[in-house]
Amino acid sequence: METDKGSGAASVESFHPSAEDIEKWMTSAFDMARDALESGEVPVGCLMIYKDEIVGKGRNEVNETKNATRHAEMVALDQLLDWCRRSCLDPSSVCEQTALYVTVEPCVMCAAALRLLHIPVVVYGCRNERFGGCGSVLDVSSADLPQTGTTFKCVSGHRAEEAVEMLKTFYKQENPNAPKPKTRRD
């Protein structure tokens, strides 16, 4: 596995999830995605893991907040910061040893947010052709952006086909010709 030479890389060079870690946490992430799909939500599962502990667990909250930036990763990052506050730990030293496990490649925005928080490793399932920020649309994960945090490593392809299938099923449901679910009006 190659290592990035971003700033602060020296302290995290040893930090890399093992094959068992990947298997274990991606299984949880896929369970989350499937739950989301079954309740009609965007099928993305996302976990932030620090020292074998879940410190952030996000699902897409765009609709309830009316804020289009509330992707699962952004929600999970907020939980991570809250967890640090509750545990009286310095967020930057926690982030440096935290891995993100997510079923779909993070979008350009989320990839930048992960850089800004110095998350060193992202493990994802399938590519995100529409918005992906780890190479599909732009490669934010490794771009030369000295004022936008640090680069991160990507481990991709874990159960990719399954993740794509879930997205396809979801977008089929979102077909504009399909009957609209009732939206709350107040």
Added chain:
Amino acid sequence: MEHPTCMLEEVKPFILDDAPPTVYYIPDFISEDEETYLLQQVYKSPKTKWTQLSGRRLQNWGGLPHHKGMLGERIPDWLQTYCEKISSLGAFSGKTANHVLVNEYKQGEGIMPHEDGPLYHPTVTTISLGSHTVLDFYRPVSCLEGDALQTEGNRYMFSLLVKPRSLLVLQEEMYQHLLHGIQESNQDTLTDKVVNLSAAGAQPGETLEDSKTMEPQMKRWKGSAYDTDSWVAYPVLSDEQSQDIELTDAFAAPILNKRETSRLVRELNSAYPLNGLQHIKRVRACREKGGSYPLEVLVCLRSDALHIQAVSIECLLPPGMGSDGLGEPFIVKVPARPPLTRPQFEQASKHWPTSFHEDKRVTVALRGELFTPPQKATMHTYMMSAVAAAQAAKKMGLEAVGAVVVNPSTERIIAVGHDCRANHPLHHAVMVCIDLVAQSQGGGCYSLDKYPACRFMSPTFDTLDSTLDVDLKSQPYICTGYDLYVTREPCVMCAMALVHSRIGRVFYGTTAADGALGTKFKVHSQKDLNHHFEVYRGVLSKQCESLHE
């Protein structure tokens, strides 16, 4: 920046200490004779001067509060006298009020809580004629905790009793932050929530009957004071539009006999059709002065003739096409793609005659002339609000970046935000603004109570907005049709957040080293993304740059 805090010393005793800064209440500012005279003048004005609104009618003097009317009309002498008298107290930083709204409230009429907006010097001065009013003050919606019900009732803070012939001056927080309104009631019972009872000579528990009130409100319209010539907004075009044109090699040959031109062009078009190069003209005038043949024709692309060893006209032409009529071929460079902008067209034409379907709007924009002076004045005021937010952030030790979201169709500011990353590393000014827009529509999730300069306008007050499609409103694409003004070019996270939010246009002041709307990326014109938007840089560039000094 103009500061309102230069009122004369002699009026300082009239500051109300029980209200937020700053309210001046001066009883009996004018005499009863002056009151009668002013009322006569108001009613002598032509009927057409009145505008009837629900709950009140008004006269507008000095131009409409709208950029098209900013040069406006002269204020009549009977009002001008009072504009000057009040301005001489220092209410408008040494300048004179240039806009007067005369509001008439009949018994039982009132006005919903509102603010007077950023287009004015942040001061409003009101003389009351005829009867008293009770002016109520409210917190803006954003200042309440979490999910608490944001009713008018629990946003209510306090009231002011405004007696006839008094002068009321609202500045600073009272003007810029709080909303004010008048209840529709037939009588007012004074409670201890009226903070100027003694200054107004009234008792708690007293009940005052409402009758007709006339309130000339003097303000200073800011637009004309702006130096909109100090900056130019340039478009940030896509790479395809802004890069140098791409060239490709081709063979051309002189036409020996001009009269055979049309036959040669016809035969060459069928032998070597210029597929995908319809922008290239087949024939050009010889560029060398005194050349032997006046016309030259494009024979084929070099890529059409790669197999050919010795380059001669006989080799280039397909069998069956006679080579007579053409001279010896030579290599030229032709533009590989149609030019998209005038600079590209001019560059392309230097190599070979090229046709150009000009987008006039882009040409004008590249000259920095897309926006008219009144449009620039409006843009100026919006960016000033962003600069003010950035300054507020700087004062709190935060990064000096400010942003404003505007609905250009109603010309209303929807949200003002600034960088809050000391509180949360991802709360950049743009992210804050997006959440504030969500909050203005009942959503949002950032807690920004610590930052009074981060605020939003509830769309309840934005009456024109209610005509927007309800289905559209229920979508999370909340920035559809809105403009963002931000002092510094957004980073890649913020730029993509704007794509997700479907922003209409973005205007920024200065570039950033890692900027994603022109410097490092052009997210707004990125291929594969499902939403593109226009970006302009350079708005108020000097003021925006100086934020980082």
